[in-house]
Amino acid sequence: MDIGTALSEALSGAWQRSLPATPPEQGWWSLAAIAVALAAVAVPTVWRFARLAVTVVHELGHAGVGILVGRRFTGFVVSGDMSGHAVTVGRPTGPGRVLSAWAGYPMPALVGALLIQIAFGGWARTALAVALVMLVVSLVFSRSLHTVVTVLVSALIVGAVWWWGGALGPGALVLALGVLLLLGAWRHLGTVMTGGRRQDDPQQLAQLTGVPAGAWNAGYVLVLALCSWWAGAVLLRALG
Incomplete structure (x- = not known):
């Protein structure tokens, strides 16, 4: 088999694995995925590492919204203490700056609720393929060794389940990740509300707009509550 044929077959296989499929019947896999996500958020030792997923989505939320409003994304860092920082370049004030700064905390909840919807809709493999591409691209914008390792390990896990996960693996991973991001968004927000720092x-x-930080926190609570309502409705309907 020549290189061209092998590459063609690999691309064809990747395409087939990325197409929507009939979701598996509900059963132990969905309950197990939810239980794993709950444990990851509740157990402090596990949460220390699991929160990396929330931090990455938070920072890429800043970056994605920043790009949409015309700012230039130059890179992001996930620190050893599991906090993060994304840098977008543009006007230091104005609506674009405000929107990109606002987007971090709601993004894990929005993505989490969407993933829960996707997990029960047959789009799990497609979601993992998109996530894998985004993670690989984000490697270019990683600005520290810890960030590179975090993104690379995440990409390897997503890629392995996407390629070898069988009928249940993709849906279980997408569901677990959705629940983790949604609950993790609440935990992150609780931390910043009870012990906020100047750089949060x-x-x-508040510095950009003159609107008190408490008002912005209240807005975050509203968005996270709506995402939780959406995700809860999906789970109740799917699990009967």
Whole structure:
């Protein structure tokens, strides 16, 4: 088999694995995925590492919204203490700056609720393929060794389940990740509300707009509550 044929077959296989499929019947896999996500958020030792997923989505939320409003994304860092920082270049003030600064805390909840919907809709493999591409691209914008390792390990896990996960693996991973991101968004927000620092998003937004940080936190609570309502409705309907 020549290189061209092998590459063609590999691309064809990747395409087939990325297409929507009939979701598996509900059963132990969905309950197990939810239980794993709950444990990851509740157990402090596990949460220390699991929260990396929330931090990465938080920072890429800043970056994605920043790009949409015309700012230039130059890189992001996930620190050893599991916090993060994304840099977008553009006007230091104005609506674009405010929107990109605001987007971090709601993004894990929005993505989490969407993933829960996707897990029960047959799009799990497609979601993993998209996530894998985004993670690989984000490697270019990683600005520390810890960030590179975090993104690379995440990409390897997503890629392995996407390629070898069988009928249940993709749906279980997408569901577990969705629940983890949604609950993790609440935990992250609780931390910033009870012990906010000058560099945290609500304080930065207060400096940019003159609107108190408490008002921005209240807005975050509203968005996270709506995402939780959406995800809860999907779970109740899917699990009967």
